[in-house]
Amino acid sequence: MAPSSRIALFGGSFDPVHRGHLEVARRAAAEFELDRVIFMPAATPPHKVGKDLAPGSARLAMLERATSEEASWEVSDAELQRAGTSFTVDTLRTLAEQCRAGEGAAELFMIIGSDNLPGLPAWREVEEVLTLAQPIVAWREGTPEGHLAELAGRLPADLVGRLSDGFMRLPPLSESATEVRARIAAGTLEDDELPAGVLALIERDGLYGMCSPEAQA
Numbered sequence: 001m002a003p004s005s006r007i008a009l010f011g012g013s014f015d016p017v018h019r020g021h022l023e024v025a026r027r028a029a030a031e032f033e034l035d036r037v038i039f040m041p042a043a044t045p046p047h048k049v050g051k052d053l054a055p056g057s058a059r060l061a062m063l064e065r066a067t068s069e070e071a072s073w074e075v076s077d078a079e080l081q082r083a084g085t086s087f088t089v090d091t092l093r094t095l096a097e098q099c100r101a102g103e104g105a106a107e108l109f110m111i112i113g114s115d116n117l118p119g120l121p122a123w124r125e126v127e128e129v130l131t132l133a134q135p136i137v138a139w140r141e142g143t144p145e146g147h148l149a150e151l152a153g154r155l156p157a158d159l160v161g162r163l164s165d166g167f168m169r170l171p172p173l174s175e176s177a178t179e180v181r182a183r184i185a186a187g188t189l190e191d192d193e194l195p196a197g198v199l200a201l202i203e204r205d206g207l208y209g210m211c212s213p214e215a216q217a
């Protein structure tokens with residue numbers, strides 16, 4: 001029997017995609033032997049309802065540029081197409097159906113940063129989410145043990161066990177989109193702080209308060 005392919009959903013605002021996201025995907029692929037990573041920008045993430053995001057088309061275009069050199073990476077507009085609040089459980093159900101309908105078996109994973117853990121028990125149908133996909137947790141702050149201890153009693157023990165199994169114990173990566181946006185607005189972003197091609201789109205569209213080079217001339 002052919003081995004099942006290992007497919008990871010990597011969802012987020014990607015506003016904009018930054019080097020931290022790409023390094024998380026690389027580390028996850030290496031540690032969990034992933035065959036595909038699907039980057040999926042949210043239409044409206046549940047925890048960012050009412051907050052201004054760059055247009056979905058721009059976030060998608062930046063992701064396409066940032067991921068183009070890695071053959072096992074793809075970008076999906078499924079949540080943007082679905083519109084409204086993007087619940088991970090809906091996305092995973094659709095992916096699971098697509099995998100069942102496709103050729104060969106597939107095993108689903110879901111990449112998240114550890115900053116998501118405190119709010120995880122409030123995710124819509126969180127038990128289904130953590131059952132449909134093996135979580136891969138990128139350590140972002142605090143300690144893995146501290147995060148997992150906080151979840152004890154708030155999620156069933158077997159699901160906390162799945163999160164523990166999925167914790168990548170590599171040193172945290174400091175990049176964040178909030179900081180990137182702040183540095184763009186302040187005019188202090190270095191050219192190499194964003195993946196190739198992303199800065200050009202930000203300049204072209206004047207995103208995050210960026211003045212285009214022509215406008216500055």
Ligand code: ATP
Nearest residue numbers: 011012013014020112113138140173175176177178
């Ligand atoms: P913002 O600062 O706008 O909240 P962000 O940098 O956290 O954005 P998102 O698009 O919200 O980026 O992140 C998508 C996913 O990637 C989330 O699960 C987030 O936790 C994770 N992630 C982002 N940056 C890092 C990082 N430096 N290390 C580990 N995980 C990260």
